[in-house]
Amino acid sequence: MNNHIYTIGREFGSGGKDVGVALAKRLGVKCYDKELLAEAAKESGFCAEIFENHDEKPTNSFLYSLVMDTYSFGGYSSAPFLDMPLNHKVFLAQFDAIKKIAEKEPCVIVGRFADYALADNENCLNIFIHADLDYRIARVSKNLDLTANKAKDAIVKADKQRASYYNYYTSKKWGDSKSYHLTLDSSRIGIEGCVDLILTYREHMNKMKK
Template structure:
């Protein structure tokens, strides 16, 4: 397809291959991919140390981290309205604003971090959620991290719980629910390449419909 005008946000269950799907899409569509890179942008724009952003990355609020960070760092925000805001809210706002700035630069792929919520008022966004059967995800994680499938299942449960709690806390939607996204795909059934091909076809339809309306 010709170069897209669409911004793709990808939410994902841990071990479902969401990042890999995003990377393949970025290559095929010739647009940038932002995953951990969003933290670097948020740090540069906000003045919050990147290690603080990483400590809170897609995790629900933690009173322990809040106390630790507040005792150790000066956040560097220059806007007075942020001064009394809890640390986890400052961090979310920094990422929220970074996501919007990235989207304003043009078509891209954004992985996780409530990007679909941050860009819900953008007409050129396609929000995707990637999921898969736990058994298939456990096999994938056990290969990637050289661990038993039992340990992989534990890792999956912990990570999904954190991602879900983070998403549900900061948005008005429910993580992994079909109503929260434009498209939900099962990578266990479609495979990585099948998900990539499907998303590209959906983008073609979306952009063709938009042209028809115009």
């Protein structure tokens, strides 16, 4: 089976992006992260900077079900879409891009509510990467050249932002094990260990389908 999609949610500093990249490398497929923003920008006609500025940021008011009733994917010139606030357009354009990418090729998609967008895709495996706070502080301090206190502040802010965005736009809870097929602690088993377990889990899923 070569049409598998892997979505990876992650705590800030847990190495979730690194897991996605390593997994994609093992599988010989693409890993979409910031690249997804460029894809969404290209399809929708918005400039890439708009997507970067609204990337995984929550909004204050958005009636998702109402919008989905009036918006058809690809309908960027329709009146309902044109009348939406900019952040709503960004969300829907990314939603559309995720679904199109998944239809086109097997891949790994990091963040951006991909598990929710692909809820009806039977070949989609949803993973969440978390880690001990001290481990994350050490990683963020090193990667961003921050003090431990500033790294902790950055982690708290990023996690709160991701949770608010995910919880607001989806019907699930960010980081809740029930929202994913598999949750892994990267501080216990490392990046490659996470990849090993993801592939083992997929292998068992394939056996169950036979």
